[in-house]
Amino acid sequence: MPRALWLLIIGMAVNVIGSSFLWPLNAIYIHNHLGKSLSVAGIVLMLNSGANVIGNLYGGFLFDKIGGYKSIILGIGISLLALVGLSIWHDWPQYVVFLTIIGFGTGIIFPSMYAMAGSVWKEGGRKSFNALYVAQNLGVAIGASLGGFVAAYSFQLIFLANTIMYVIFLLIAIFGYKGIVVEPSRHSHHEKAVNIVTSKANLQALLIVCAGYLLCWVAYSQWTTTISTYTQEINISLKQYSFLWTINGAIIVLGQPLLNGVLKKLSSSLKVQILIGIGIFIVSFLVAGKASAFSGFLVAMIILTIGEMFIWPAVPTIAFDLAPKGREGFYQGIVNSTATGGRMVGPLLGGILVDLYSMSMLFTLLIGLFLVAIVTTLVYDRRLKAENKVVVKVV
Numbered sequence: 006m007p008r009a010l011w012l013l014i015i016g017m018a019v020n021v022i023g024s025s026f027l028w029p030l031n032a033i034y035i036h037n038h039l040g041k042s043l044s045v046a047g048i049v050l051m052l053n054s055g056a057n058v059i060g061n062l063y064g065g066f067l068f069d070k071i072g073g074y075k076s077i078i079l080g081i082g083i084s085l086l087a088l089v090g091l092s093i094w095h096d097w098p099q100y101v102v103f104l105t106i107i108g109f110g111t112g113i114i115f116p117s118m119y120a121m122a123g124s125v126w127k128e129g130g131r132k133s134f135n136a137l138y139v140a141q142n143l144g145v146a147i148g149a150s151l152g153g154f155v156a157a158y159s160f161q162l163i164f165l166a167n168t169i170m171y172v173i174f175l176l177i178a179i180f181g182y183k184g185i186v187v188e189p190s191r192h193s194h195h196e197k198a199v200n201i202v203t204s205k206a207n208l209q210a211l212l213i214v215c216a217g218y219l220l221c222w223v224a225y226s227q228w229t230t231t232i233s234t235y236t237q238e239i240n241i242s243l244k245q246y247s248f249l250w251t252i253n254g255a256i257i258v259l260g261q262p263l264l265n266g267v268l269k270k271l272s273s274s275l276k277v278q279i280l281i282g283i284g285i286f287i288v289s290f291l292v293a294g295k296a297s298a299f300s301g302f303l304v305a306m307i308i309l310t311i312g313e314m315f316i317w318p319a320v321p322t323i324a325f326d327l328a329p330k331g332r333e334g335f336y337q338g339i340v341n342s343t344a345t346g347g348r349m350v351g352p353l354l355g356g357i358l359v360d361l362y363s364m365s366m367l368f369t370l371l372i373g374l375f376l377v378a379i380v381t382t383l384v385y386d387r388r389l390k391a392e393n394k395v396v397v398k399v400v
Contacts, residue, residue, distance in 0.1 A: 016178060022144040023166070023170025023171050031229070046356060054352075060111065061115065061342035064112060064338055065339070074178070076116075080112070083106065084107050084171055091104070108345075117337075119340075122137050143254055154244065206389055208327075215340060216378075217279075218316075218343050221316060222348055224375065231356060232293065279320070285312030286312040294368035321337060325337070
């Protein structure tokens, strides 16, 4: 792998270590420490995710206009200022304000990271996105593991630890990313004609696959919101819950070489890769829906992790393959904002369903969402080949 990609991998890991101190515990903090209902917690997390969606789209736009380095520095700067504020003021309603600003700042960062990764090692294909995905989950494993122990001692230190990690991330970006040059796209008249015809079809295909991607994230987000608070109610400790995320990250990091062997056989079909992942997700939520002790949730988390290893890296790869030249940042912004949109809708939807009905009702709905995601994955590229044939005739 190129040196530039290694710098992006290290930065991603440090970034996610910091954020993983806090995000798995947000719902617990709002519900248990600030005394708010699950529905209110869902609204707060929706605001955070909504700002993140805007940041994702803006970050993708910035990448295409001013480059990845300046975009990432801006995102880190906004996030860091909000984290300093959160370390000092973390009561109600200041918590909501700073968490929303953090969502916007971190949203700017991710599209540029992914677009830069794809650009600096184009011949690597999905390997670049797999590498960033592994780095993210290494960060989750370390951050969530440490976060559970730190939070059990003091939530004040959680905010401080997050801030310190972002300072380190800022230094990595300043001294490491300035030298990463992504050549701006220069289009000939021929290329512009091709892009005009193909971009609509490609964008439509991306939006369809992202619709299913969003539904998967709506379900996945329950693990950090409704399921996390439910585990507290059935006397699963905070350390045990945080350990689930440590297992999640560890399996992804250690299991990646084994998964790469499987993915080689699926190299011609990202669609099949996603469908397998959704099927595994369904099994995971069936197990979680029946769980009443830590061991049940542990098994469900292991299955869930295997499923996400198939899905999460595949969608950014599809986006990069579909993106016309000069639009890589925008397409990655769509993917990241879709994931964030799922995290925005998920907590509110889950909180309302649990408050009004029950956990079993929630799990039933989530299985239905996965079935819809299977349909969108099956049909997303149906018109794409036909449109590409039209391009050849037009040009």
